[in-house]
Structures are given as C-alpha cells and as structure tokens.
Amino acid sequence: MKSDHLNTNDTxxxxxxxxxxxxxxxxxxxxxxxxxxxxNQLESMIDTDKRQSPRRTYSLSQxxxxxxxxxxxxxxxxYGINHLSKAPKLVQExxxxxxxxxxxxxxxxxxxxxxxxxVLEGSxxxxxxxxxxxxxxxxxxxxxxx
Amino acid sequence: xxxxxxxxxxxxxxxxAQKQFYDGFAPFLLGVCARYLKNRMEAEDAMIMSIHKALxxxxxxRDRSTIKxxxxxxxxxxxxxxxxxxxxxxxxxxxxxIQSQDSDVNLDLNASDxxxxxxxxxxxxxxxxxxxxLEGYTHKEIGEMLGxxxxxxxxQLIQARKKLAQLMGTQNNLTA
Numbered sequence: 001m002k003s004d005h006l007n008t009n010d011t012x013x014x015x016x017x018x019x020x021x022x023x024x025x026x027x028x029x030x031x032x033x034x035x036x037x038x039x040n041q042l043e044s045m046i047d048t049d050k051r052q053s054p055r056r057t058y059s060l061s062q063x064x065x066x067x068x069x070x071x072x073x074x075x076x077x078x079y080g081i082n083h084l085s086k087a088p089k090l091v092q093e094x095x096x097x098x099x100x101x102x103x104x105x106x107x108x109x110x111x112x113x114x115x116x117x118x119v120l121e122g123s124x125x126x127x128x129x130x131x132x133x134x135x136x137x138x139x140x141x142x143x144x145x146x
Numbered sequence: 147x148x149x150x151x152x153x154x155x156x157x158x159x160x161x162x163a164q165k166q167f168y169d170g171f172a173p174f175l176l177g178v179c180a181r182y183l184k185n186r187m188e189a190e191d192a193m194i195m196s197i198h199k200a201l202x203x204x205x206x207x208r209d210r211s212t213i214k215x216x217x218x219x220x221x222x223x224x225x226x227x228x229x230x231x232x233x234x235x236x237x238x239x240x241x242x243x244i245q246s247q248d249s250d251v252n253l254d255l256n257a258s259d260x261x262x263x264x265x266x267x268x269x270x271x272x273x274x275x276x277x278x279x280l281e282g283y284t285h286k287e288i289g290e291m292l293g294x295x296x297x298x299x300x301x302q303l304i305q306a307r308k309k310l311a312q313l314m315g316t317q318n319n320l321t322a
Contacts, residue, residue, distance in 0.1 A: 016310070023279070024280060026259070031176070032173055042168060042197055
C-alpha cells in the first residue's frame with residue numbers, strides 16, 4: 001500500500017496538479033489582517049524586554065564593583081596568609097632549628113672570651129661549671145684580640 | 147522608510163519603526179501561521195511570537211534582502227513548536243477517517259479557500275503538505291524537523307494529496 005502511495009504523485013491527474021499549482025501561488029500571497037489587539041500584545045512583550053535590559057547594564061556595573069571588591073579581598077587575603085604563615089615559621093625557627101646552634105655558638109664564643117673550654121653537647125653540666133674550668137691568661141689575650 | 151533604515155531603527159528600539167515593521171509583516175506571517183494552525187487565536191499568538199523573536203534577533207540577520215524568508219522560517223518553527231506542544235503533529239493514517247465531500251473545483255483560490263481546504267486536512271497531513279508543497283522543504287528536512295522518518299513524511303504527503311483531491315471531487319480520477 002505504501003508503494004502505491006509513493007507512486008501517487010505520478011498518477012495525480014491534470015486537474016489536481018493545476019489545483020496544487022494554484023494553491024502554491026495563492027499561498028505565497030496569502031495575507032490575513034491580524035486582530036487589532038495583537039500589536040498591543042506585542043508592544044507589552046517589547047516593553048517587558050525593555051524593562052529587563054537596564055537590569056543587564058546594572059548587572060555589568062555590579063559585576064565591575066564585585067570584581068574590584070574581590071580584588072581587594074584577595075589582596076588582603078594574600079597579605080594575611082603571608083603574615084600568618086611567617087609567624088609560626090619564625091617561632092619554629094627560634095625554638096626548634098635555629099635556637100640550639102645559635103645558643104651553642106653564643107656560649108662557645110662567650111666561653112671562649114671568658115676563657116672556658118667550648119661547650120659540647122651533652123656535657124654542659126660539667127663543663128659549664130666555673131669551678132671545673134679556671135680562667136687563664138690566654139682567654140684575656142683572645143678577648144683583647146676580639 | 148526603506149527596509150535597511152527600518153531594520154536599523156528597530157534595532158535602536160524605535161517604537162514607531164517597530165510598529166511599521168509589525169504592520170508590514172504581520173498579515174503575511176499570520177497567513178503562514180494560519181496554514182499550520184487551524185485555531186485563529188493560536189495562529190495569532192504564533193504570529194506575535196514570531197515577530198517578537200524577529201525583533202529581538204534582527205542583529206543576527208546578515209542579508210537583509212532575505213528578511214521575508216527568514217521571518218517565514220521563524221513563523222514556521224513557531225507553529226511547529228505549538229504543534230509539538232500539543233503532540234498532534236503526525237497522526238497515524240489509519241486513524242484518520244477521510245470523509246468524502248463534494249466541492250466545486252475552483253483553481254482561482256483566495257485566502258479563505260486555501261485555509262478552508264487546509265483546515266479539512268488532519269494536522270499531520272496539513273503540516274507535511276505545508277512544509278513540502280508550500281514551503282519547499284525536502285522529505286529529509288521535514289523528517290528532521292518533525293522527528294519522523296522519510297517514508298512517514300512521504301506517506302503523509304500522499305495522504306494529504308489524496309484528501310485534497312477528494313475535497314476537489316476528483317477522488318474517482320486518482321489511481322489508488
């Protein structure tokens with residue numbers, strides 16, 4: 001049945017073909033006057049668009065304001081993070097890594113100046129005692145040199 | 147005001163130009179919409195939506211000399227959207243009862259004749275007939291637009307022609 005349908009185009013009679021041509025021609029020039037209210041309807045749609053369009057401009061300016069505010073917050077944030085990250089590091093350096101060598105070198109220098117033997121790790125009690133290490137003349141020379 | 151100026155003024159939001167644009171295209175577009183949608187109110191709504199879309203997308207129109215065809219396509223798409231929403235684009239041919247009607251063969255057709263004839267066609271037939279015969283789309287394009295197969299589009303067209311021939315009173319002259 002479908003193949004019959006597909007062949008119908010060839011079997012359309014002359015009258016129908018003329019009719020179809022006339023239909024095509026007439027439909028090209030087909031125009032219908034719309035309802036007078038249609039323009040009002042369209043106008044209200046355009047007005048709605050217009051009311052929405054300033055919001056877009058406002059959004060753009062708002063976006064710029066947000067961008068400036070965000071930059072400021074970011075700058076403050078970066079400064080804050082740097083500040084906070086430095087503080088614990090300094091404490092850590094003082095107490096953990098740098099404190100002992102600094103203390104040792106300080107003691108070594110001061111003892112050397114004072115004429116004490118250099119302080120060694122683990123033997124501070126004995127060697128730091130002034131009774132165990134007498135002051136000698138060499139230390140004064142060293143002091144004078146310094 | 148020539149077309150280029152009219153388009154420029156419409157793009158600038160000139161209300162008088164927009165009204166002129168509407169006055170110039172509304173009857174033509176309503177004619178297009180009325181061929182697809184039997185209901186006059188639906189056709190009017192589709193026409194208004196089409197002009198609204200055209201006005202908001204005028205800046206996308208590259209060749210202004212093709213504006214009539216461009217607007218016609220917008221209107222056709224708008225009508226197809228309405229039909230899709232109603233889920234009545236394509237009817238099964240077997241479900242359609244073709245009623246024999248006697249009518250005089252009149253090749254000098256006017257607007258009301260065309261609309262009257264097309265109104266007698268079921269939605270599916272009318273849509274495919276409009277797209278193929280009156281708009282010039284291919285069956286492949288129609289299939290893609292309506293989401294149907296190429297053969298369905300062809301069979302819908304044949305049924306539409308049969309029905310129209312029937313309306314003309316030439317049914318007996320057609321080979322089944």
